Amino acid sequence: MRAIACIELLFLALAGLTACDRSSELLLGGNPDEIRTIAHLKSLCEGDCVTVTQDITLRGFVTANDCFGEFYKTLVIQDPSGGIAIAADHPELFLDYSVGDELTIRCNGLVLCEYGGKVQLGTAPVDDSGAGRIPRTELERYLRRTGRIADPIPVVTTIPQIGQSQVDTYVRLEGVRFTELAAWCDTDPLTHRTITTERTVEDGAKNAFRVRTLGSCIYAKEPVPSGTGSLSGIVDCFNGRYSLRVVNREVVFAPTATPPKACP
Incomplete structure (x- = not known):
């Protein structure tokens, strides 16, 4: 509900x-029927x-x-x-x-x-x-x-509910925790640059889900939060593998990660 x-x-x-x-509609030459x-x-x-x-x-x-x-x-x-x-x-x-x-x-x-x-x-x-x-x-x-509009509201969902119909939609997972306390992204040992990385979260029933973070993310080197909380983001999919990509660093955990800085 x-x-x-x-x-x-x-x-x-x-x-x-x-x-x-x-x-x-007039500026774009549009028609409501279109x-x-x-x-x-x-x-x-x-x-x-x-x-x-x-x-x-x-x-x-x-x-x-x-x-x-x-x-x-x-x-x-x-x-x-x-x-x-x-x-x-x-x-x-x-x-x-x-x-x-x-x-x-x-x-x-x-x-x-x-x-x-x-x-x-x-x-x-x-x-x-x-x-x-x-x-x-x-x-x-x-x-x-x-x-x-006002700030978009993510649809609260659960890991088992995520499927094709939710790809590229804005959702929130609640009551999840990261299974590995590491940085959001790994660092390439040769270039020392952060690289796109997937971490795993799980819910209270041990359902697991991937969280994918680009190496370009400004908090890529910071640690993922400990404890249990919620993540809001976009559902991604590649070759049938679903993942969540966090939006606007909407990560609410207790304790929380360092508050985000303003946009670069």
Whole structure:
């Protein structure tokens, strides 16, 4: 029931913005009939990569960005139907697209790519690592801020409940603990740089789940918190392996880790 209530709150907040802000449709040349859901857009990816040729417009809100280095050159957008990651070639996305911003996204000309079983939105791929990044100079052509909601509310879920429908959505795991008290990320012994690392958390029933942290994260060298608490983040998936990627360092443990610094 709690998860359903959170989803309803998110939907009502987004619906309210949609009703109040019609000017954005005119600015983007949009039509209310063209607004589609993220789930509908993702369903069009029939193959490795598909160029969007229809006048499809999304309206969603930002649930993750690169504020703490947790999502490198990536925005995660969510609407009531689900979420999707957008690849963008911008070194400081958080300055232009904050968590909680409502975005209208014109998809015609962009490319849907399935990578590791997950659909991404961007440009034609330049290698085998998924969708290419939308050039910074073209971001405003496709992405437009049209409002803002209050801070997004993660849907409380449990480890056994996580599945494909929650990929790229904002969730919270409660009553979990890290099984290994180490730094968030390992350090490469040759380069001495932090590298993307997966740690494991488990709940009271010993259900285990991966927590994946990029080496670019500004708290990568700090220790994970001890004790039991909650983690809020985006559900990721690669080749059927699910993981959680923390957003905005939303880690509430007792005792807690060092409070986060302001965005770089």
